[in-house]
Amino acid sequence: MKFFSFWRSLASFRVRIALNLKGLPAEIELVDLDADAHRADDYRKVNPQMALPALVTADGTTLVQSLAIIEYLDETHPAPPLLPADxxxxxxxxxxxxxxxxxxxxxxxxxxxxxxxxxxxxxxxxxxxxxxxxxxxxxxxxxxxxxxxxxxxxxxxxxxxxxxxxxxxxxxxxxxxxxxxxxxxxxxxxxxxxxxxxxxxxxxxxxxxxxxxxxxxxxx
Ligand SMILES: N[C@@H](CCC(=O)N[C@@H](CS)C(=O)NCC(=O)O)C(=O)O
Missing domain, CATH: 1.20.1050.10 (Glutathione S-transferase Yfyf (Class Pi); Chain A, domain 2)
Structure with missing residues (x-):
């Protein structure tokens, strides 16, 4: 998996925690928000909304929106669960x-x-x-x-x-x-x-x- 992240990004922080809790390794691609790298063509191709984070899965699917990414990780790697059973x-x-x-x-x-x-x-x-x-x-x-x-x-x-x-x-x-x-x-x-x-x-x-x-x- 490739994870597009920036140190100060709170939405990236959320996905980093989920990856850590699940014990999932990811190749990190740093996108410098302070340098407007998220607005450059390279990242715009990954996420046209020009916002971090994004996660590219092993099959090449690009996921955006931290909560959607975390729920995807939770559904594909159920342990430990990040949502209650009920x-x-x-x-x-x-x-x-x-x-x-x-x-x-x-x-x-x-x-x-x-x-x-x-x-x-x-x-x-x-x-x-x-x-x-x-x-x-x-x-x-x-x-x-x-x-x-x-x-x-x-x-x-x-x-x-x-x-x-x-x-x-x-x-x-x-x-x-x-x-x-x-x-x-x-x-x-x-x-x-x-x-x-x-x-x-x-x-x-x-x-x-x-x-x-x-x-x-x-x-x-
Ligand atoms: N609701 C989105 C928020 C995405 C977002 O706004 N990310 C910020 C960093 S935390 C960003 O990349 N902002 C770029 C900008 O506002 O130009 C999520 O949870 O993933």
Whole structure:
């Protein structure tokens, strides 16, 4: 498999965790978002949407959209499962995942930030306020869903990591980057710490990647 990734990409972070949890090796193709490599012809042929990640399977099929990729990996390599066995549990895990992947994250991606900057010409302080607003809103929504829920366990759903944890850790990582205080979100914080203590999560962290800028790289 060939995996198109960038260190800072949260959607790539999600797929890295899933590959690690499943123990699946992939040849990594680095696409530098900061250099607009995702807009160049080479990558546009892989994903015309010009967004990371993409995964090319052994039979040459190109998959895009991190959640679709992860569900594909889960269906083709069922152990360990990333979705619960019951329909109600799957609906809850998918809902928690979508709160991040379809509500919070899209408001922070480079093409949105570029539009705020270049088209709307917002000042950096306004752009930072935008990022902070949507990051906090998603954190609060996650905390409200997780706190006190009977199915919340060591992780978002029960005591093993699921797609929901994979999505949640990326969002918390963004919050930490923005120096947002996590104290108001104690369940989110507890689950984040539990997940990031697992090697599959830790080695997928944006600051631990081969293309992480040297000055920022966490030495493992
Ligand atoms: N919903 C997509 C998000 C894809 C996405 O926006 N990826 C970002 C990096 S995390 C990207 O490549 N953005 C390029 C851009 O915004 O120009 C997924 O989950 O895969």
């Amino acid at each position: 329909a109600r549990g799957r609906a809850r895990v998918r809902a928690l995942s979508l709160m991040v992947a379809c509500e919070g994250h899209p408001l922070l991606v480079p093409r949105v930030r570029r539009y705020l900057d270049r088209e709307l010409k917002l000042r950096e302080t306004q752009q930072a306020a935008w990022r902070r607003h949507w990051t906090v809103e998603t954190l609060a929504a996650l905390e409200a869903q997780l706190a006190g829920h009977q199915d919340t366990g060591r992780f978002c759903h029960g005591d093993t990591p699921t797609l929901a944890d994979i999505c949640m850790v990326g969002h918390v990582t963004v919050a930490i980057t923005q120096q947002i205080d996590l104290a108001p979100y104690p369940v989110v914080k507890r689950i984040f710490d539990a997940a990031m203590a697992l090697p599959a999560f830790a080695i997928a962290h944006p600051l631990a990647q081969p293309d992480t800028p040297e000055a920022m790289r966490v030495k493992g």
